[in-house]
Amino acid sequence: MLSYDSTVTLNGQSPSSPTNISAARASLSSSPKATRQPVPALSNGNVPNGVVANGAQANGQQAPGEHHIWLVTGPAGCGKSTVAKYLAASLNLPYIEGDEYHPKANVEKMSNGIPLTDADRWDWLTALREESLRHINAGNSGVVLTCSALKRKYRDVIRVAPYFSPNLHLHFIYLHAPEEVLLRRVSQRPNHFMPASMVHSQLDILEPPTVEETDVLSVDVARPIDEVMAEALDKVLQTMDKVRQ
Numbered sequence: 143m144l145s146y147d148s149t150v151t152l153n154g155q156s157p158s159s160p161t162n163i164s165a166a167r168a169s170l171s172s173s174p175k176a177t178r179q180p181v182p183a184l185s186n187g188n189v190p191n192g193v194v195a196n197g198a199q200a201n202g203q204q205a206p207g208e209h210h211i212w213l214v215t216g217p218a219g220c221g222k223s224t225v226a227k228y229l230a231a232s233l234n235l236p237y238i239e240g241d242e243y244h245p246k247a248n249v250e251k252m253s254n255g256i257p258l259t260d261a262d263r264w265d266w267l268t269a270l271r272e273e274s275l276r277h278i279n280a281g282n283s284g285v286v287l288t289c290s291a292l293k294r295k296y297r298d299v300i301r302v303a304p305y306f307s308p309n310l311h312l313h314f315i316y317l318h319a320p321e322e323v324l325l326r327r328v329s330q331r332p333n334h335f336m337p338a339s340m341v342h343s344q345l346d347i348l349e350p351p352t353v354e355e356t357d358v359l360s361v362d363v364a365r366p367i368d369e370v371m372a373e374a375l376d377k378v379l380q381t382m383d384k385v386r387q
């Protein structure tokens with residue numbers, strides 16, 4: 143297990159598998175509003191460690207030697223899983239569903255309408271950081287994960303990930319919407335442990351990213367999902383371009 147201050151190595155390798163960034167760009171330009179771009183059916187094939195082998199076509203090349211962690215963040219119901227699956231499929235990257243890494247006790251608490259504490263979240267955050275690094279160290283050019291990361295200090299825990307690796311770039315994709323939108327989505331979502339009554343507690347402790355958190359891309363998600371996904375992907379691709387320059 144990596145500890146809080148472990149050195150991160152990338153095996154000195156360029157990513158061996160190309161990603162389909164060109165395909166993602168083509169899809170954006172041919173479908174500006176992305177209305178013909180359905181949420182990829184990932185067949186829910188999560189293996190226990192949360193990795194999904196997605197079926198996106200690999201048509202392009204990511205800049206060799208650069209690695210990215212794309213962390214989709216925000217309160218319950220903002221659309222983290224939906225957007226993250228879309229990004230992972232579009233970029234042909236592994237996907238980690240953060241909720242699957244909560245210990246049973248955390249899920250029981252949330253199911254019973256009891257908000258988690260900092261202590262409840264700490265090991266979960268480090269586990270997600272380590273799991274992301276495991277994917278990068280295994281030779282993936284990047285990884286997409288979901289994690290509410292509601293407070294600045296939670297994001298800072300994840301920010302340790304690229305500390306020793308100049309070629310590893312961490313980005314947060316912060317999804318935001320008014321409480322009534324989140325409430326509606328959580329209420330209407332079937333078969334999920336999180337009761338709608340928990341939405342308020344999430345917003346109560348939420349520390350929205352500040353301007354000084356320059357690794358954050360923000361997306362207003364109080365809009366149709368096709369627009370949200372298109373904007374998220376566009377911002378990701380633009381960010382990759384900046385890293386390459």
Ligand SMILES: Nc1ncnc2c1ncn2[C@@H]1O[C@H](COP(=O)(O)OP(=O)(O)OP(=O)(O)O)[C@@H](O)[C@H]1O
Binds near residue numbers: 220224241330367
């Ligand atoms: N932009 C959108 N417009 C309409 N419905 C949406 C939108 N984004 C997500 N949804 C729906 O809202 C619900 C919550 O989305 P999702 O599960 O992706 O959120 P989440 O942030 O991962 O939630 P949680 O952290 O609670 O698991 C789902 O039923 C999803 O289909």
Ligand SMILES: O=C(O)[C@H](O)[C@@H](O)[C@H](O)[C@H](O)CO
Binds near residue numbers: 217219241244263292
């Ligand atoms: O930090 C937290 O309180 C949790 O991560 C929650 O955000 C849930 O996991 C998620 O929203 C499920 O609905």
